[in-house]
Amino acid sequence: MTDDTLLSIRDYNIVYETERPVHAVRDVNLKLQRGEILGLAGESGCGKTTLAYGINRLLRPPAVIRTGSAILHDKGGYDIDINALKVKELREYRWDKVSMVFQGAMNALNPVISIEKQLGDIFSTHRPQMSKADRREESAGLLDLIGVGRDRLRSFPHELSGGMRQRVMIAMALALKPQLMIMDEPTTALDVLVQRDILQEISELRSQFGFSVIFITHDLPLLLEISDRIAVMLQGEIVELGTAERIFRRPDHVYTERLLQSFPSLTGERGGFIRSGNDETRTKDEAIV
Numbered sequence: 001m002t003d004d005t006l007l008s009i010r011d012y013n014i015v016y017e018t019e020r021p022v023h024a025v026r027d028v029n030l031k032l033q034r035g036e037i038l039g040l041a042g043e044s045g046c047g048k049t050t051l052a053y054g055i056n057r058l059l060r061p062p063a064v065i066r067t068g069s070a071i072l073h074d075k076g077g078y079d080i081d082i083n084a085l086k087v088k089e090l091r092e093y094r095w096d097k098v099s100m101v102f103q104g105a106m107n108a109l110n111p112v113i114s115i116e117k118q119l120g121d122i123f124s125t126h127r128p129q130m131s132k133a134d135r136r137e138e139s140a141g142l143l144d145l146i147g148v149g150r151d152r153l154r155s156f157p158h159e160l161s162g163g164m165r166q167r168v169m170i171a172m173a174l175a176l177k178p179q180l181m182i183m184d185e186p187t188t189a190l191d192v193l194v195q196r197d198i199l200q201e202i203s204e205l206r207s208q209f210g211f212s213v214i215f216i217t218h219d220l221p222l223l224l225e226i227s228d229r230i231a232v233m234l235q236g237e238i239v240e241l242g243t244a245e246r247i248f249r250r251p252d253h254v255y256t257e258r259l260l261q262s263f264p265s266l267t268g269e270r271g272g273f274i275r276s277g278n279d280e281t282r283t284k285d286e287a288i289v
């Protein structure tokens with residue numbers, strides 16, 4: 001992979017300044033490439049969400065970024081110092097540059113407002129010059145893109161399945177063509193087949209549009225399938241970072257090894273699986289077994 005860095009995180013430390021302070025993110029250094037899917041793995045409470053919130057400037061007190069910087073190298077050729085963004089700049093940064101899909105985000109849709117209105121609101125807020133007809137066409141196109149179909153534009157969230165609603169949330173996150181999409185357990189609540197379908201689509205969309213993804217989940221087998229690289233977090237630190245294949249074949253850190261062993265499907269006799277490769281470097285011939 002050539003060096004085309006989208007995001008540089010340096011010496012990043014986040015502490016929850018509670019009575020007994022929690023050092024949730026420790027000395028994180030990370031470079032994310034443009035167009036890369038980075039998987040962030042690690043057990044509950046290791047700091048994955050805190051790190052993601054830092055990147056999206058969603059941290060609230062008592063969380064404090066103690067040290068470090070997070071810089072987005074915008075495709076326009078300038079750098080954005082995320083920690084220094086002011087309120088107005090933040091409005092342009094979120095959704096436009098970086099969007100986030102949360103676990104259970106589908107429940108964030110307002111049940112009594114149509115999908116068309118909820119998608120359209122993103123455009124009327126961020127692209128006020130856009131006509132109503134263009135908003136409708138863009139929204140319909142997004143629904144086609146994520147496999148819900150434009151005929152659902154007039155539907156209300158309660159008329160859609162959980163998988164479809166989660167896809168609508170992904171459509172919202174894609175609406176302004178951000179350079180980075182952070183997905184925090186975006187499919188955990190869905191059944192496995194729906195989850196696989198959605199991940200396949202995300203993988204294809206990133207090939208089509210070239211955005212990067214930080215994908216957070218406990219599900220290491222899933223990460224091995226969809227990620228280019230995987231970062232393993234333990235107690236706030238990134239203890240291992242490497243290509244999915246290297247992590248699978250030769251984990252460096254004993255914790256990664258334990259994590260791999262905790263998924264019998266990966267280590268059993270019939271273990272292994274085929275990556276849903278979507279570029280020439282990840283074809284079905286490169287099954288990880």
Ligand SMILES: Nc1ncnc2c1ncn2[C@@H]1O[C@H](COP(=O)(O)OP(=O)(O)OP(=O)(O)O)[C@@H](O)[C@H]1O
Nearest residue numbers: 016018022024043044045046047048049050051062
């Ligand atoms: N508002 C808060 N106040 C104090 N401590 C917090 C707060 N939010 C999170 N923490 C602590 O920070 C640490 C990191 O939490 P975080 O939610 O980032 O982990 P995580 O890896 O995303 O976990 P999960 O997979 O369960 O979402 C944990 O010890 C958690 O208890």
